[in-house]
Amino acid sequence: GDSVTQMEGPVTLSEEAFLTINCTYTATGYPSLFWYVQYPGEGLQLLLKATKADDKGSNKGFEATYRKETTSFHLEKGSVQVSDSAVYFCALSQKIGGTSYGKLTFGQGTILTVHP
Amino acid sequence: KAGVTQTPRYLIKTRGQQVTLSCSPISGHRSVSWYQQTPGQGLQFLFEYFSETQRNKGNFPGRFSGRQFSNSRSEMNVSTLELGDSALYLCASSLGRGTAGADNIQYFGAGTRLSVL
Numbered sequence: 424g425d426s427v428t429q430m431e432g433p434v435t436l437s438e439e440a441f442l443t444i445n446c447t448y449t450a451t452g453y454p455s456l457f458w459y460v461q462y463p464g465e466g467l468q469l470l471l472k473a474t475k476a477d478d479k480g481s482n483k484g485f486e487a488t489y490r491k492e493t494t495s496f497h498l499e500k501g502s503v504q505v506s507d508s509a510v511y512f513c514a515l516s517q518k519i520g521g522t523s524y525g526k527l528t529f530g531q532g533t534i535l536t537v538h539p
Numbered sequence: 540k541a542g543v544t545q546t547p548r549y550l551i552k553t554r555g556q557q558v559t560l561s562c563s564p565i566s567g568h569r570s571v572s573w574y575q576q577t578p579g580q581g582l583q584f585l586f587e588y589f590s591e592t593q594r595n596k597g598n599f600p601g602r603f604s605g606r607q608f609s610n611s612r613s614e615m616n617v618s619t620l621e622l623g624d625s626a627l628y629l630c631a632s633s634l635g636r637g638t639a640g641a642d643n644i645q646y647f648g649a650g651t652r653l654s655v656l
């Protein structure tokens with residue numbers, strides 16, 4: 424079945440450092456890929472998405488590129504802030520016959536802590 | 540526009556009891572999906588409802604069930620609770636028309652935290 428693997432955490436950075444969180448997936452066909460973020464005590468918020476190979480998703484300074492050849496969707500940010508401290512989840516949704524259904528397969532999550 | 544609303548936010552139950560959780564989707568959204576989040580297993584898909592029909596189901600025992608009403612609101616029920624059912628239960632809604640792009644973006648509620656004693 425489909426699966427998503429994220430880099431082991433937690434990740435601790437100083438403010439303004441460069442961030443990379445690795446994400447690779449195993450899936451048949453051409454899934455859509457997502458990054459979600461979860462702040463303490465809250466649900467998940469969509470950070471960015473990509474629906475086909477070579478698409479780049481971006482939002483709030485975060486970027487990720489859909490790489491089909493390496494089955495990866497790594498999250499990057501050039502300069503992190505204390506307010507970026509949260510748990511980040513990589514996820515995919517499968518398309519069946521061109522139709523997407525409401526099932527997300529998640530990675531295990533990566534805890535990011537940014538110190539001033 | 541109001542977001543996804545889950546009630547209650549917190550629940551404490553004892554083993555053997557049953558529980559019902561509620562989810563009100565974003566207005567206009569017809570798909571509701573449920574997920575269980577635990578420290579050990581992470582986020583796992585329970586099921587999805589679209590237009591009052593279960594369209595997709597995860598790998599959970601039959602004690603976990605759900606339904607969706609004509610106004611798209613959804614409920615999830617867990618019968619004969621076990622200690623291992625303690626988790627954060629998240630509901631997500633989407634337009635659910637099933638094409639790539641905006642239609643398959645899921646918007647999450649804040650969750651219901653269930654503790655089984």
